[in-house]
Amino acid sequence: MKRAKRGGIPLAAAVGLAVASLATSLTSVAADTYMPACYKPAPGVTTTIKYPARPGPYRVALVNGYTGIPWRTQMIQESRAWAARPENARNIKELKVVSTGADVAAQIAAVDNFIEAGYDVIAFDPVNPKAFDAVIRRAKKAGAILVSFDNPVDNAEILQITPEWTRFESIRTQATLDQMPVKKGRLLEVRGPAGNAADRDLHAGVQKIVSNYKDIQVTEVVGNWDTGTVQKVVSDAIAVNGNFDAVTCQYGCQGVTRALQAAHSPAIPVGGDAANGFVKALAAQKLPGVAVSTSPGQGPVALQAAVALLQGKTFPTRAYLPIPYVLTKDMKPDVNYFPNLPDTYETVASYVDCGISFTPQEVNKFLADNN
Template sequence: MASVKFITRLLGAASIAALTWGAHADTYKPECFSPAKDNQKTIQYDAKKGPYKIALVNGYVGNDWRITAIQSAKAWGARPDNAKQLSEFKVISVGNDSAAQIAAIDNYIAAGYDAIVINAVNPTAFDAVVKRAQRAGVVLVTFDNVLDSDKIVQVNEDQFDLGRMKAQAVVDGIKAAKGDVKGQVLEISGLPGNSVDRDNHEGMHSVLDQYKDLKVVQVVGNWDAGTAEKGTADAIATNGNFDGVMVQEGAIGALHAMQAAKHPVVPIGVDAGNGTRQLAVEGKYPGITAAQAPAMSALALEAAVVLLNGKALPQKVFLPIPNKNNADLVSGKDYFPDLPPNFYTTTGYPQCFPVFTPQELLGQDAQNAE
């Protein structure tokens, strides 16, 4: 398909050199930065000489996934090949406050940073700061909780498909056990207002809503094990036993609550935390553990450097979803009994760069690095 290019010159800075409509234009390392099915553009900036000043501005940091994402970002910055490309590298978390996150981004723009990577508090409040970054010639990349914007590169997994995958495993397990899909299932959602929570939920319901005899009980889990544990315990106390359970993140808490309530073993569609996978194996829970890999933060930083080097990327990147059937999980490969339960087992994307070792990640903390 022929592409149409247009040039946008921005005031006094390295500008976006071209936005190419159509998903088939040549882009950097497509085996890693694969275009989403609905991707419509590539984004490319004028090359800028390094070393670079780069910041990662995270929002919420109150769960194991976010902690590992920050550790992954710092581990990426510590690798010698990356460190030599950086003159300054800052990592901060601002809490679940879009105004605070926008203020932090503006501060880095004003300080002359070359690129800023964002895990957004919400998908809709950032249009003005995106325009300010463009005027200043600052590369923005968003990951995980992305923005509803086609102006910057998004690095993510297909969140809709992640939810669909978990729900399908639960539905398949119920059908195998009962011969039909009926009863009630528990859905532990994430942090309200985020794009990931929204898209995971919609993906789950693309499957669940097909079955009129299936009741769905939904509780908010905030992607947090403690919140998921309390929500699961309360849901069991109120509704009785469930025929299947789906959790966006924090499933170790849900499984602990099920064990404490002596809940029967049922199909689960859950995250890939180390403790979650151990409990899934020990309890012989059918279903799937599927991951939104925290190392996505490192891929977003990698994308920022790629763009600063003048190479093109799809505007909407979807990384592959790490997943495995619970019956196929292998100790020492898919989960690690000698590591903490809150260690996240999916530590990278091998088609992009060497995955992080547990030692690389555990050698970093989740504190702000300003």
């Protein structure tokens, strides 16, 4: 994939945690951590996390938060697909999945239930970054291992696996602004759920880049990562303010392209997600833009790490995942978007550096319901 540049510098370049848990080992981060090309130490992380190996097969739980979001649906499907593969199934006695919605108390209760039921490891995508200290202490006392993924928690006592969200948004915002013919005007920022750690860090990424452009003003709206909501708030923003000069959107970004089309907006730069409908729309509407991906393969990546921790493998205490992206001008059908697949399909289903790869056919064999 080609890298966009700014002033001859690659776009991606423009942009010691202390752990105390049951028998956890703290050492300097070194090349002997598990799959270092996948689980890369976050900048400034100088310690590792390791637990005594325990015999398998293991009881594994996955606790999702938000529901009704296609990314979460596919993440659960991919997690089940990964666990069903023979090489992984032999290590997993059972995998239980539960989605609790946006209620942080319900998510904490679900984690507690799995701790009390004696599960070996619980991977969870946290609703709120600051609410999990008490349940982390309870897991430690009970001997359960917790792994957070996707959205980080503000707690250094468990393994955290996440994209570097501020850099993620810096890549998207920089690529969007790079495609503005004149670096001045109004940028519409479509944010996610209030109070969410990823939204917080993504917003910081926008601010980091926009601070370099004194003639660009930002208008914020909240799309809640939902395509319908995004379409409404973008349409409302255009109705109130007139056309914008660029848009950056966290997720549900097909709502942006629909709103722009309905408003007969000029072909302005749009930065968004990697959902099939959005990427197809960028190509079809000839919008200069960028699709930046956090793959739903994060679920399997987290489960892979969870099993490896149970087997005594070593990880950096906070691991950052790769950030794939592609510009409209480089998009190709059946490579970056899929004309014959649903709009909700996440076009980047894999993390190749993590050994995680799926076909749509494999993913669609599995359901995303609670069990």
